[in-house]
Amino acid sequence: MVVPYGKNAFDAGEDGLGNNVHSLKRGCDYLGYIRYFDANFTNFTGGVETIENCVCLHEEDHGMLCKHQDWRTALSEDGKIEAEVKLTGILSLGALQPGESRKYGTTITPGLYAPVHQHFFVARMNMTVDCKPGEAHNQIVEVNVKVEEPGKKNVHHNAFYAEETLLRSELQAMRDCDPLSARHWIVRNTRTSNRTGQLTGYKLVPGPNCLPLAGPEAKFLRRAAFLKHNLWVTQYAPGEDFPGGEFPNQNPRVGEGLASWVKEDRSLEESDIVLWYVFGITHVPRLEDWPVMPVEHIGFMLQPHGFFNCSPAVDVPPPQGCDSESKDSDVSENGVEKPTATGLMAKL
16 A cells, blocks of 8 residues: 655554554444454564454445435434435437447447446535624635645655645636545635634535547537536526526527526626536446446535534544444543544444
């Protein structure tokens, strides 16, 4: 494992692979049918140290396979909000002549092919981060991670840093994902700060994404012009609810919705900010997608970024089935259980 913190940090060489592990406990760390394995490590005196139940092998339910609905009722206890779209269904097929193949699709079975295609979704988020009713004191910044230029500040050629850019207006905020720079966006309240003096905020973390695979004059982009960028940001205005306008079906007019609203280039400083995140998937069909396609997962996350003064998960009660009476706990003089550092980590 390589962990480049702007320095050389091969875990197995510099720090010692596994030195930070601890014993796992059934019902606390993992559920279900589990096989545990002990592990032996060398300690700092050259001896052998055994960590019991260091590794577990288990089967995990990753959610739906070919279902069409999922009712999600709760948020994460770390303040994170995760939006996920699960795609499944029956492929739309075309017929083939005997011996024929199609450049723009995959032969699924003799005589049938499934065309290569894309799916796009738009999430509209009126952020109002850390605002009371009637307030609108937000701004948005884009964060890109950059490599430091070689020189006195980077003599080993391995320094990198996160650079923030304030997006001041709607036209400036027409942005695309860039996984090479770990690009993400943070909406902040300009009038509230955390214990270090930084502005409180929530960041939008993109997941896997794509852009339309079409020329600029493609007909569908006339009515779905919002697909041209992964991120749009607007100043809140009543009636601006649908990215393609109110009546997109068979509408001959071009560029209604987001593409026309942002032409006003309204200010995004000290504003009531609305994020429009466009995310999609390019589907090159497989034989395994027939007759019913297994679920594909796409989406994004909203994560607190300086919104809390520390992890909001530190005081979450232990999960059901986690045995608090263990060697990781201590008892104080008054008989009250006092978790040690290891026991506290188990409760995280």
